[in-house]
Amino acid sequence: MKEITSPSPRERENMNLNQLGKSTVNEVLQLVINELYKIYPEEMLKRIPQLPKELEGLINKSIAMVVLGASGTGKTTFVKLLALNNNFNKVVVCSWTRQFKDLQLIHNREVTYVEAKDLMEYIASDIELDYILGKNVLIVIEDFNRTVEVAKHKMGMSMRRIIEYFNTAITNIRKYGAKLVIIAHDIKELKPILDHMGASANLDTWIIFRLAVTPQRARSIAKRLGFEGLYKALTEANRLSIGEFNVVSRYSSTVISGKVDMLPSHDAVEKCRLWLLAEADIKTKKDLIVFLKKRYPKLSYRDIARLTGFSEKYVAKVLSIARAKGLLERPKKSRR
Ligand SMILES: Nc1ncnc2c1ncn2[C@@H]1O[C@H](COP(=O)(O)OP(=O)(O)OP(=O)(O)O)[C@@H](O)[C@H]1O
Ligand SMILES: [Mg+2]
Secondary structure, three states, rough: OOOOOOOOHHHHHHHHHHHHHOOOHHHHHHHHHHHHHHHHHHHHHHOOOOOOOHHHHHHHHHOEEEEEEOOOOOHHHHHHHHHHHHHEEEEEOOOOOOOOHHHHHHHOOOEEOOOOOHHHHHHHHHHHHHHOOOOOOOEEOOOOOHHHHHHHHHOOOOOHHHHHHHHHHHHHHHOOOOOOEEEOOOOHHHHHHHHHHHHHHHEEEEOOOOOOOOHHHHHHHHHHOHHHHHHHHHHHOOOOOOOEEEEEEEEOOOOEEEEOOHHHHHHHHHHOOOOHHHHHHOHHHHHHHHHHHHHOOOOOOHHHHHHHHHOHHHHHHHHHHHOOOOOOOOOOOOOO
């Protein structure tokens, strides 16, 4: 029988680019990478801080985690460090913000973005394929509430079906050796879990960054989820500073405290102006120019030339052809 082998993440990335047969994809990515190098030098961008050692055992056992915290407290840094320190070579992200590409460009992991519908499809079937291909998969849901809303309104699923689905999904995730992380800014985003799943929700580990919660609310959540340690972790969350977190797990009787250090590649993504280019579906120089003008109609030809490194004349020519083809609206009054 022919042995099934998985290409390394580097080989996979090259494969995709070669299949497109266009070196310009590389050029676009190179523009982004050059921009990143202006923020941090290459050796620093590649640096991966460790997560606290005490977490290793818990993370190994955990199947489904919640990462909770106010805006800018360190959640995405934590999730990226989780992927990078635990040998996940594929990250599947269900998100409306696109911030994970550094794992691919700088750290050679495979990153796939999915909508709620594709995520369901992925967990129901494609996860098995990744398993036989030897991939270690981390699935990240950025906004659980919104994912549930899409399932309800766009896919017409009842809440009961969503819950059934969720529990089956967790079984599949365990069976195929993957892990799930749900990221939330606020307890409100976890409403479907609290209201409809409660203690049966199978979310075994909670990582809590700085968050404003009243003791009453903390008590009611801990009770609803049948999780004693959550009360302490949530009430303490008010006074954590950036990067600090508390972990409560079904596999440990105590609350563990920890801190993430800044991950330079993620920090650079947050600061890099060209980042969106790496996430958009850009295959050629022309796509890049049209993408910029479409997304930011107020950019002048000169701005686009400066951002991309192409000449102003070339930018003008590409945009004029795009308008003629109907790919871009014609300007109403002025030429730009
Ligand atoms: N320990 C730390 N010390 C200093 N800066 C940090 C630390 N951890 C993270 N940062 C920086 O703080 C910013 C916010 O971090 P991060 O994006 O991880 O937060 P978040 O909770 O995911 O935010 P959001 O809610 O906006 O998604 C980033 O620029 C990150 O590099
Ligand atoms: Mg984030």
